[in-house]
Amino acid sequence: MGEIIQLVALVVLVASLAYVLLLIFGNFRIQNATVVSAEAESQFFRTQIAEIMDRRQIIKAQDETSWQGFRKFKVERKFPEGGGICSFYLHPHDDRPLPFFEPGQYLTFKLDIPDQKKQTIRCYSLSDQPLSDYYRVSIKKIPPPKDNPDAPPGLGSSFFHDNINEGDIIDVKAPAGQFFLDVTKPHPVVLIGGGIGLTPVLSMLKEVITREWRTEVWFFYGVSNGGEHIMKDHLKELAEKFDNVKVRIVYSRPKDEDVEGADYDIKGRVGVEMFKEVLPSSNYHYYFCGPPPMMNSLFEDLREWNVPEDHIHYEAFGPATVKKKQEADVSSGAEGAGEKSAEGFTINFAKSNKTAEWTSAAGSILDFAEENDVDIDFGCRAGNCGTCITAVKDGDVDYLTEPGERPEAGSCLACVSIPKGNITIDA
Ligand SMILES: Cc1cc2nc3c(=O)[nH]c(=O)nc-3n(C[C@H](O)[C@H](O)[C@H](O)COP(=O)(O)OP(=O)(O)OC[C@H]3O[C@@H](n4cnc5c(N)ncnc54)[C@H](O)[C@@H]3O)c2cc1C
Ligand code: FES
Incomplete structure (x- = not known):
């Protein structure tokens, strides 16, 4: 009998102990889960805040150190990478800090090439990471097209390869472009x-x-x-x-x-x-x-x-001359362009005091302007760099291809736009 009582007492003791342990452990788990979820929540907010701060800092640094128009840069290093590609390391001539750029953005260069009627504008992507005291671009020398081997090689890229050397000073616009990775938001x-x-x-x-x-x-x-x-x-x-x-x-x-x-x-x-x-x-x-x-x-x-x-x-680099593509788009009836193929409109180039009849065969407003000896600066000829932005004083335009970023109302990117009716532009 005594043994039975002892056994029952032992079972009760073990069960009580187990119960107490369960309570402690269960409570610990609940508390732990609460702590974990609270921690996860605060980590989430910390990450969000860090991302916002990070982005704010980037924008602030960009605002403080960016520049308008062209700035002088010294070619500090010219390095042949092989494969017809050469890298140029550029240091600001004024030694002032460089703005952060978004990886994927590009620089716009203004080149004084001998025997050219006007300065040549070309865009080249920044090939190194941001946050350094120099910029790097890597440029491929463009040969003549395969079907026209007697044509001159690419103007801007050849000039970089053959004429731009260490110590030279060149004109560069601040980093720009909509094709970039938001580095403050890690994602696969x-x-x-x-x-x-x-x-x-x-x-x-x-x-x-x-x-x-x-x-x-x-x-x-x-x-x-x-x-x-x-x-x-x-x-x-x-x-x-x-x-x-x-x-x-x-x-x-x-x-x-x-x-x-x-x-x-x-x-x-x-x-x-x-x-x-x-x-x-x-x-x-x-x-x-x-x-x-x-x-x-x-x-x-x-x-x-x-x-x-x-x-x-x-982002498409394309050659600087994308006329063929635009013509193909027009003649193949790309959206919005097909209906216009039979129409002709008057373009009044206000600054040059010229008026001419545009038809779809003339291509973009930029192509048409050049045909009529009207100067409009250009870089990418693909709606990316914003160099060809031109004020539309009267009338409206359509876009052959959606530009990287639409310009403000009242202006157009001449390289990718065509008139919607009779127009007057500031060129
Ligand atoms: C946003 C952006 C970023 C870019 N980033 C880079 C980059 O990182 N690196 C890079 O190397 N490039 C880059 N490019 C491309 C670069 O901007 C130029 O388009 C490229 O270097 C060609 O320019 P080019 O002046 O040398 O050639 P162009 O003088 O514009 O000539 C283009 C082609 O036409 C041919 N051609 C010239 N004249 C005639 C003629 N009379 N008849 C027939 N054919 C002719 C040339 O032989 C050449 O094949 C980028 C472009 C953009 C828009
Ligand atoms: S030339 Fe670059 S946007 Fe038109």
Whole structure:
């Protein structure tokens, strides 16, 4: 009997102990969960506040150190990267600090090229990361078109390669452009550079690495073969920094001496078919810049792969002369342009005191102005750089392609606009 009482007492004791432990542990878990969720919440707000502060600081620094018009820069270093590409390291001549730029943005240059009637304006992406005391652009010398080998090579790029040297002073506009990565908001990204289109996405890659983004970062660099593959060791080094950063070098036509696994990772063309094999999902923001075939297909292919439009960001360098494309758009009846093909309107160039009849065959207002010996400055001829902005004094315009950023009401980007009716412009 005594043993039974002892056994019951032991069971009661163990059960009580277990109950007490359960209470303590359960309470601890509840408290812990509350603490964790409170901590997560405050971490979330801290991150949000940090992002806002970060962005504010960037905007403040940009406002304080940016400049209007052109500023003098000294070419501190000129470095041949190979593949017909040369990098130029630019230091402000006044030694004052440089504004932060958003990775992906570009500089606009004004070049005094001998024997040219007017100064030549060209845009080049910033190829290094921001927050440094210099800017770097990497420029490919553009050869004559394959179907016209006797044509002169690219004017601006050849001038940079052949005539701009260390110690030279050049005129540069402040960084600009809508194609950039918001570095204050880490998110999973796929950065894609084709050929010289590497430059803006390289700037993005370097900055996300510096900021130690912990989200997935994929980087695809597509070239024909090893002869075009620039900054090889540098890219390798970047790829080895963090596990979440994955660099894939893609050769479309490797040469015999190019070794898969050593010189490049994948043979083929960068595109959605490759992404389907390499990426775990389509759930990223895509930033791309590359040659026309890539630009022509990638956007639509990504859309077909159900990537939302606001996850697709791109910039086309194009040649400075994109007339053919615009003409093709007009004659093929691109949206909004087809109905106008039969119409003709009067364009009054107020400053030049000239009036001429425009038809769709004349192309953009910029093309038409040039045909009529009316000067309008231009840079990208693709609606990106804002150089050709012209006041519309009377009438209205349509856009052949959506510009990077629409100018204020009462003005137009002449390189990508056509008249909607009779117009008077300040040129
Ligand atoms: C936002 C932006 C960023 C850019 N970033 C970069 C960058 O980082 N790096 C880079 O290298 N480029 C970049 N570019 C491209 C750059 O701005 C120029 O478009 C490029 O250097 C070509 O300019 P160009 O003056 O050398 O050639 P152009 O003189 O404009 O000539 C273009 C082509 O036309 C041919 N051509 C010239 N005259 C004739 C003729 N009479 N008949 C037939 N063909 C002719 C030339 O041989 C050449 O192939 C960027 C462009 C933009 C818009
Ligand atoms: S020339 Fe660059 S926007 Fe027109």
